[in-house]
Amino acid sequence: xxxxxxxxxxxxxxxxxxxxxxxxxxxxxxxxxxxxxxxxxxxxxxxxxxxxxxxxxxxxxxxxxxxxxxxxxxxxxxxxxxxxxxxxxxxxxxxxxxxxxxxxxxxxxxxxxxxxxxxxxxxxxxxxxxxxxxxxxxxxxxxxxxxxxxxxxxxxxxxxxxxxxxxxxxxxxxxxxxxxxxxxxxxxxxxxxxxxxxxxxxxxxxxxxxxxxxxxxxxxxxxxxxxxxxxxxxxxxxxxxxxxxxxxxxxxxxxxxxxxxxxxxxxxxxxxxxxxxxxxxxxxxxxxxxxxxxxxxxxxxxxxxxxxxxxxxxxxxxxxxxxxxxxxxxxxxxxxxxxxxxxxxxxxxxxxxxxxxxxxxxxxxxxxxxxxxxxxxxxxxxxxxxxxxxxxxxxxxxxxxxxxxxxxxxxxxxxxxxxxxxxxxxxxxxxxxxxxxxxxxxxxxxxxxxxxxxxxxxxxxxxxxxxxxxxxxxxxxxxxxx
Amino acid sequence: xxxxxxxxxxxxxxxxxxxxxxxxxxxxxxxxxxxxxxxxxxxxxxxxxxxxxxxxxxxxxxxxxxxxxxxxxxxxxxxxxxxxxxxxxxxxxxxxxxxxxxxxxxxxxxxxxxxxxxxxxxxxxxxxxxxxxxxxxxxxxxxxxxxxxxxxxxxxxxxxxxxxxxxxxxxxxxxxxxxxxxxxxxxxxxxxxxxxxxxxxxxxxxxxxxxxxxxxxxxxxxxxxxxxxxxxxxxxxxxxxxxxxxxxxxxxxxxxxxxxxxxxxxxxxxxxxxxxxxxxxxxxxxxxxxxxxxxxxxxxxxxxxxxxxxxxxxxxxxxxxxxxxxxxxxxxxxxxxxxxxxxxxxxxxxxxxxxxxxxxxxxxxxxxxxxxxxxxxxxxxxxxxxxxxxxxxxxxxxxxxxxxxxxxxxxxxxxxxxxxxxxxxxxxxxxxxxxxxxxxxxxxxxxxxxxxxxxxxxxxxxxxxxxxxxxxxxxxxxxxxx
Numbered sequence: 001x002x003x004x005x006x007x008x009x010x011x012x013x014x015x016x017x018x019x020x021x022x023x024x025x026x027x028x029x030x031x032x033x034x035x036x037x038x039x040x041x042x043x044x045x046x047x048x049x050x051x052x053x054x055x056x057x058x059x060x061x062x063x064x065x066x067x068x069x070x071x072x073x074x075x076x077x078x079x080x081x082x083x084x085x086x087x088x089x090x091x092x093x094x095x096x097x098x099x100x101x102x103x104x105x106x107x108x109x110x111x112x113x114x115x116x117x118x119x120x121x122x123x124x125x126x127x128x129x130x131x132x133x134x135x136x137x138x139x140x141x142x143x144x145x146x147x148x149x150x151x152x153x154x155x156x157x158x159x160x161x162x163x164x165x166x167x168x169x170x171x172x173x174x175x176x177x178x179x180x181x182x183x184x185x186x187x188x189x190x191x192x193x194x195x196x197x198x199x200x201x202x203x204x205x206x207x208x209x210x211x212x213x214x215x216x217x218x219x220x221x222x223x224x225x226x227x228x229x230x231x232x233x234x235x236x237x238x239x240x241x242x243x244x245x246x247x248x249x250x251x252x253x254x255x256x257x258x259x260x261x262x263x264x265x266x267x268x269x270x271x272x273x274x275x276x277x278x279x280x281x282x283x284x285x286x287x288x289x290x291x292x293x294x295x296x297x298x299x300x301x302x303x304x305x306x307x308x309x310x311x312x313x314x315x316x317x318x319x320x321x322x323x324x325x326x327x328x329x330x331x332x333x334x335x336x337x338x339x340x341x342x343x344x345x346x347x348x349x350x351x352x353x354x355x356x357x358x359x360x361x362x363x364x365x366x367x368x369x370x371x372x373x374x375x376x377x378x379x380x381x382x383x384x385x386x387x388x389x390x391x392x393x394x395x396x397x398x399x400x401x402x403x404x405x406x407x408x409x410x411x412x413x414x415x416x417x418x419x420x421x422x423x424x425x426x427x428x429x430x431x432x433x434x435x436x437x438x439x440x441x442x443x444x445x446x447x448x449x450x451x452x453x454x455x456x457x458x459x460x461x462x463x464x465x466x467x468x469x470x471x472x473x474x475x476x477x478x479x480x481x482x
Numbered sequence: 483x484x485x486x487x488x489x490x491x492x493x494x495x496x497x498x499x500x501x502x503x504x505x506x507x508x509x510x511x512x513x514x515x516x517x518x519x520x521x522x523x524x525x526x527x528x529x530x531x532x533x534x535x536x537x538x539x540x541x542x543x544x545x546x547x548x549x550x551x552x553x554x555x556x557x558x559x560x561x562x563x564x565x566x567x568x569x570x571x572x573x574x575x576x577x578x579x580x581x582x583x584x585x586x587x588x589x590x591x592x593x594x595x596x597x598x599x600x601x602x603x604x605x606x607x608x609x610x611x612x613x614x615x616x617x618x619x620x621x622x623x624x625x626x627x628x629x630x631x632x633x634x635x636x637x638x639x640x641x642x643x644x645x646x647x648x649x650x651x652x653x654x655x656x657x658x659x660x661x662x663x664x665x666x667x668x669x670x671x672x673x674x675x676x677x678x679x680x681x682x683x684x685x686x687x688x689x690x691x692x693x694x695x696x697x698x699x700x701x702x703x704x705x706x707x708x709x710x711x712x713x714x715x716x717x718x719x720x721x722x723x724x725x726x727x728x729x730x731x732x733x734x735x736x737x738x739x740x741x742x743x744x745x746x747x748x749x750x751x752x753x754x755x756x757x758x759x760x761x762x763x764x765x766x767x768x769x770x771x772x773x774x775x776x777x778x779x780x781x782x783x784x785x786x787x788x789x790x791x792x793x794x795x796x797x798x799x800x801x802x803x804x805x806x807x808x809x810x811x812x813x814x815x816x817x818x819x820x821x822x823x824x825x826x827x828x829x830x831x832x833x834x835x836x837x838x839x840x841x842x843x844x845x846x847x848x849x850x851x852x853x854x855x856x857x858x859x860x861x862x863x864x865x866x867x868x869x870x871x872x873x874x875x876x877x878x879x880x881x882x883x884x885x886x887x888x889x890x891x892x893x894x895x896x897x898x899x900x901x902x903x904x905x906x907x908x909x910x911x912x913x914x915x916x917x918x919x920x921x922x923x924x925x926x927x928x929x930x931x932x933x934x935x936x937x938x939x940x941x942x943x944x945x946x947x948x949x950x951x952x953x954x955x956x957x958x959x960x961x962x963x964x
Contacts, residue, residue: 015875015878015879018878019878085901085922086901087897087900087902096895098897098899099888099890099891099897101899101901101902103902103903103922106881109882208694208699209694212690212691216857216907216908216909217690217908217912218908219915375698385937385939388939388940389939392940393497395940396497396500396501397497399931400591402931403929403930403932404932404934405931405932405934406581406934406935407934407936407937407940408581408934408935409581409934409935415569415580415581415583417569417580417583417959418567418569418956418959419567419568419569419583419584419585419932420569420583420585420932421585421930421932423930425698426698427698430699432929433928433929433930434930435930439959440567440585440930446915447885447907447914447915448885448903448905448915448916448917448922449881449885449886449887449903450885450886450887450902450903451886451887451888451889452886452887452889452890453888453889453890453891454887454889455867455870455889457867457870457871458870458877472961474900474901476900477899477900477921479562479954479961
């Protein structure tokens with residue numbers, strides 16, 4: 001199908017699908033989760049082969065994918081996510097009567113989702129972006145990531161199977177393969193209403209600019225990664241040196257460092273830098289080089305390392321092993337905070353198991369660090385509660401720079417729940433007011449509409465007087481289930 | 483102050499103000515409303531003189547302005563708007579424990595608001611955009627509209643008085659005067675986090691592109707008007723010809739047509755076009771030409787009319803009186819639907835009391851009209867309930883093209899309430915997922931942040947276990963006030 005035909009069927013399918021109940025949409029999603037689980041034995045080996053990720057990880061990722069699907073299925077079956085808000089008519093109000101006004105969220109239309117190479121299942125064909133768009137009531141044009149074409153085709157077939165089994169039009173989901181030109185054509189089509197993307201800064205920004213130059217600009221939800229700094233405070237680090245070293249290296253090297261929330265920057269007090277460094281070296285000994293997702297990513301990793309090796313401000317704690325085919329080898333370097341502050345290059349993400357350890361003299365220096373920090377998906381603060389008492393200003397500054405602020409554990413392992421925020425100030429994402437993980441991700445694909453004095457026979461169930469869906473609504477400004 | 487100093491004090495003020503309670507923010511807003519009301523006798527004459535609008539309208543607009551301020555004051559004093567969402571830790575969950583994750587909305591930072599010429603009070607210095615930004619917890623750099631400088635200075639002084647009386651830093655609100663260059667400098671400053679604008683398509687798009695070309699792109703909430711079509715169905719029009727003619731002309735000519743929701747397009751069945759036209763001519767006889775907001779707007783109105791007079795597809799029902807200084811004279815022309823469909827020029831907004839009456843032969847033609855229609859703030863359908871039974875597909879198509887869909891009355895007179903949606907698909911606005919009127923307008927100036935395992939001493943009140951604010955929250959996905 002050419003792009004125009006793809007969007008024509010997607011638009012038709014959308015106009016049918018958007019009016020189905022949340023229960024029907026949820027049943028379709030549940031069916032899809034069932035089908036994916038039933039075909040685990042076929043999907044997992046494909047994804048392992050195409051991503052170079054271990055079977056255990058891919059098995060877990062399939063569980064995460066169906067878990068996400070069921071989360072959104074439950075969300076739309078329950079139904080309160082549409083923010084139904086009703087201001088009933090006040091015919092006797094003086095000086096002017098008030099009309100009856102009812103608002104809720106309505107799906108955007110056909111949307112374009114780009115798959116991510118680092119999550120061949122959970123952020124790809126039936127991943128978080130795709131499912132939150134379908135849950136919202138949009139139709140979907142999915143641009144497969146070229147790194148895992150067979151996995152993508154297989155999952156796409158599962159989606160079509162679920163559509164057929166649910167009596168839904170095939171045009172609700174179209175699987176598109178190709179390169180940059182094919183992706184651009186999708187973003188430029190007049191019927192496209194939004195774009196979701198997870199990947200490189202360059203890729204995300206190219207789509208963002210393209211979408212803004214359309215005759216009708218459309219939102220681009222691009223998640224472009226970040227360096228996810230960890231701030232170690234002196235007392236905390238002194239008391240838990242060993243476990244923090246372990247936690248840091250485990251998070252840094254998980255999945256060969258190929259996570260958006262992989263910590264690429266760690267701030268350590270000078271008084272403990274030597275001791276901490278020794279432990280990190282020890283931990284890294286247990287980490288073997290492992291295959292990366294595809295040759296392009298491995299090449300980019302080694303190119304970045306090579307550039308950093310040319311910078312005399314860095315002292316190398318562990319150099320990367322020489323490049324060997326696809327293998328990514330962990331690397332770690334140290335820099336003084338004064339040098340780090342001088343050049344924003346040291347904030348650039350190196351996708352893979354590389355981190356920069358920034359040595360600071362005094363906690364007071366961290367405010368300047370916070371001010372100069374780019375926007376991040378996550379920031380982690382490792383500190384004793386007492387150490388933070390006098391650091392409220394720093395915490396405030398750090399809040400301005402991230403979407404999620406952690407005080408324990410490591411930033412990798414993003415929980416898929418109701419309260420998760422996976423997004424953050426630019427350049428982490430192009431849309432800091434949205435999340436690509438968790439229940440709120442659905443809101444990216446809907447917009448508010450208000451009906452004024454709509455005949456009750458036309459009102460959607462969510463806005464009917466007697467609340468037939470039994471959802472939480474705001475009536476006259478008061479939250480109620482009545 | 484130069485731009486840099488303005489933003490430095492705005493950033494400092496923001497970091498102080500954002501942590502104040504909703505009660506403190508609300509008290510400041512209430513104080514501001516009190517001050518504005520107490521200075522009504524000084525404000526109203528200034529605004530009348532600078533806008534050419536009648537005193538009755540400006541008096542009403544001041545009431546609307548303080549009404550909006552109190553709506554937002556109440557919203558932040560109540561506090562539930564922050565969408566507090568808590569997923570408590572599940573330490574015993576298998577295979578992995580769940581961390582404690584708590585999410586809410588946090589203000590963006592310093593934001594830039596541009597005043598609108600057509601609402602010297604309600605969409606200007608202390609208008610809806612300014613107040614929703616301050617209510618959210620942002621600091622504000624306000625670019626005054628050059629059409630009403632004295633009104634703006636006076637209201638700015640009231641805001642400073644309210645800040646002083648509330649013990650808040652002066653840097654929370656900075657009043658900036660100047661032209662395009664001054665406005666652009668504000669949008670380009672690195673500390674600016676969002677822009678709100680109400681005005682022309684060209685002005686809004688220039689700011690939108692400027693903001694997207696920044697090193698850090700920021701959202702632009704530009705409300706750029708629309709033609710707000712009215713669709714008359716045959717039975718309804720037959721039964722209520724006279725009252726609908728009255729309602730249409732009243733809405734068209736209200737405030738010399740200088741409203742964003744002014745209806746500039748009306749679709750009328752051919753069988754009744756003649757009769758309806760006669761009534762419209764009759765109604766227009768009672769409408770005298772009246773002064774427009776400023777000479778630039780009057781000039782643009784007559785330029786648009788002149789262009790349309792050159793189009794042979796139009797038959798003029800009432801021509802505009804010859805231009806006389808500032809006066810805007812209502813005008814009305816007729817076009818056949820087939821001609822209208824051929825050229826998108828006929829969808830262009832003429833800011834002022836001009837409307838195009840589009841004559842259709844059959845209701846079936848309206849689906850094509852809906853498909854070709856640009857995005858609108860409002861669409862109005864005047865139809866008997868029975869006439870709509872078979873028009874669900876058309877209603878669906880119209881929903882795709884507007885932010886508010888009306889079935890009675892006229893689109894002007896935008897209610898400021900909880901359920902209002904004032905925004906719509908492009909080109910009505912650059913951000914259809916937001917509203918510039920009503921309680922939800924506050925959400926434009928906040929973004930989500932999640933705290934993971936934050937020590938309870940640091941948690942904001944909205945996210946404390948025992949819910950000290952008594953707000954509605956989502957805990958484990960369930961809406962609760964506990």
